[in-house]
Amino acid sequence: MSFAQILQSLVAGLGYTVLVTLLCAATALVVALAIIAARRLGGKAAGNALDALVYVLRGIPVLVLLFMVFFGLPALGLDIPPLAAMMLSLGAVSGAYLSEIFRGSLQAVSQAEILAAQASGFTPFQSFRLIELPQMIRLSVPGMVNELTSVMKYSPFAYTVGIPEITKQAMALTSTTMQSLQIYTAVGLLYFGLYRAILLAVAYVERHFAIPGFAEE
Amino acid sequence: MALLEVRNLVKTFGTKTVLDGVTFDLEEGQTKVIMGPSGCGKSTLLRCLNRLEEPTSGSVRFDGKEMTAPTADVRALRQLIGFVFQNFALYRHLTVLDNVTLALRQLKKMPAALAEERALHELARMDMAEKRDAYPASLSGGQSQRVAIARALAMEPRVLFFDEPTSALDPVMAREVVTLINRLYLENVTILCVTHDLYLAQYISDSIIFLDQGKVRAEDKAENLLSGHADPVIASFFGRKS
Ligand SMILES: Nc1ncnc2c1ncn2[C@@H]1O[C@H](COP(=O)(O)OP(=O)(O)OP(=O)(O)O)[C@@H](O)[C@H]1O
Ligand SMILES: [Mg+2]
Numbered sequence: 318m319s320f321a322q323i324l325q326s327l328v329a330g331l332g333y334t335v336l337v338t339l340l341c342a343a344t345a346l347v348v349a350l351a352i353i354a355a356r357r358l359g360g361k362a363a364g365n366a367l368d369a370l371v372y373v374l375r376g377i378p379v380l381v382l383l384f385m386v387f388f389g390l391p392a393l394g395l396d397i398p399p400l401a402a403m404m405l406s407l408g409a410v411s412g413a414y415l416s417e418i419f420r421g422s423l424q425a426v427s428q429a430e431i432l433a434a435q436a437s438g439f440t441p442f443q444s445f446r447l448i449e450l451p452q453m454i455r456l457s458v459p460g461m462v463n464e465l466t467s468v469m470k471y472s473p474f475a476y477t478v479g480i481p482e483i484t485k486q487a488m489a490l491t492s493t494t495m496q497s498l499q500i501y502t503a504v505g506l507l508y509f510g511l512y513r514a515i516l517l518a519v520a521y522v523e524r525h526f527a528i529p530g531f532a533e534e
Numbered sequence: 535m536a537l538l539e540v541r542n543l544v545k546t547f548g549t550k551t552v553l554d555g556v557t558f559d560l561e562e563g564q565t566k567v568i569m570g571p572s573g574c575g576k577s578t579l580l581r582c583l584n585r586l587e588e589p590t591s592g593s594v595r596f597d598g599k600e601m602t603a604p605t606a607d608v609r610a611l612r613q614l615i616g617f618v619f620q621n622f623a624l625y626r627h628l629t630v631l632d633n634v635t636l637a638l639r640q641l642k643k644m645p646a647a648l649a650e651e652r653a654l655h656e657l658a659r660m661d662m663a664e665k666r667d668a669y670p671a672s673l674s675g676g677q678s679q680r681v682a683i684a685r686a687l688a689m690e691p692r693v694l695f696f697d698e699p700t701s702a703l704d705p706v707m708a709r710e711v712v713t714l715i716n717r718l719y720l721e722n723v724t725i726l727c728v729t730h731d732l733y734l735a736q737y738i739s740d741s742i743i744f745l746d747q748g749k750v751r752a753e754d755k756a757e758n759l760l761s762g763h764a765d766p767v768i769a770s771f772f773g774r775k776s
Contacts, residue, residue, distance in 0.1 A: 439637070451627045
């Protein structure tokens with residue numbers, strides 16, 4: 318097989334890699350936003366419960382959690398489809414990490430602005446949504462990029478639950494062609510290309526939402 | 535009936551009494567300046583009046599309604615009080631225009647076009663209309679404070695609270711801001727202003743409340759307080775400053 322042919326047969330898997338990465342990243346974002354909103358707006362008890370949840374999620378290997386969800390939950394009568402299992406494991410763990418990034422950024426939002434919002438009659442939720450959240454997200458961009466790439470790099474776990482993403486395709490290919498070196502080089506190139514694509518996309522979005530002088534102090 | 539009637543207001547933090555029975559009135563259209571040594575409770579007083587801090591005891595009546603009552607609608611009260619801070623506190627992710635329209639759109643539910651019109655009117659009043667699309671980071675301190683005042687005025691508050699509006703500004707910018715606050719004073723905007731700035735105090739006050747150790751030590755016209763007051767504490771406070 319020529320290198321071009323190898324790349325071509327791997328591209329089918331690329332779609333799944335992208336799908337897994339995006340779905341897990343989206344899950345992470347939803348989980349992290351829910352955690353940070355509950356932290357900001359909930360009471361002390363909610364905060365402690367979330368601390369515990371985040372602590373646990375960050376402590377479990379993604380693969381173990383994935384197996385718990387995919388192979389364990391059916392024992393309780395809950396059948397989880399492969400993609401959903403990825404979202405509930407990789408997505409949730411990444412969400413826990415992302416919520417910590419958000420927490421740091423939220424602390425960097427000026428107390429004076431929050432006080433001004435409160436003084437003009439905004440509810441805590443309005444203050445969070447209109448003042449704190451937009452600033453928090455912008456301050457979190459570097460951390461979010463890291464987290465997104467890390468999700469991409471964990472996406473090969475998807476093959477263990479039967480999703481035919483790049484790594485899975487590569488394994489199938491090596492077993493029939495024995496051209497391991499070329500094949501895994503091609504895999505590496507595809508992941509690197511994906512990584513570059515993520516950076517480009519983020520740079521584009523960032524430029525679009527850039528605010529002159531924001532976060533430059 | 536005065537717009538704002540403060541009676542025996544007490545605020546303690548733990549064992550520390552910061553406000554110790556403050557009593558005064560503010561009439562509609564009147565401007566009062568609060569002065570006093572650093573740490574005497576001026577900021578705490580303003581913050582208790584719109585319940586950013588919970589008063590420990592005493593009464594605050596705003597437009598006849600008791601504002602320390604548990605049933606009082608605190609957020610409705612806050613919308614009637616425009617608050618301008620020493621550090622401007624502009625929302626840094628929003629343009630000048632959006633800073634001014636945000637509360638109009640979100641709290642008053644004003645349609646965007648109407649909110650913009652109101653905002654531009656107030657920005658023009660503060661000579662800041664041409665900066666409508668600028669972000670706070672690009673503004674000087676004086677410009678920021680003018681936007682903050684426009685933001686407060688846009689809500690058509692019954693009273694404006696200022697907490698040291700000029701003390702973060704260099705003298706030239708401070709003068710600019712004093713001139714604009716003086717313009718509001720001449721238009722009979724009701725103002726309660728905490729300041730250390732004698733220049734500001736003289737130019738805008740109908741009377742000055744002198745606060746000392748959480749108590750109103752004197753309330754009088756600026757000219758009576760500023761030179762050779764019989765009370766040695768007051769005399770030395772202003773003696774040191776002028
Ligand atoms: N949240 C708080 N907890 C405990 N003590 C506080 C709190 N807020 C204010 N104080 C104390 O109350 C006193 C009065 O503070 P305040 O800020 O009202 O003074 P001020 O007159 O505005 O002073 P300055 O002129 O320096 O602004 C100070 O001693 C301050 O340390
Ligand atoms: Mg103060």
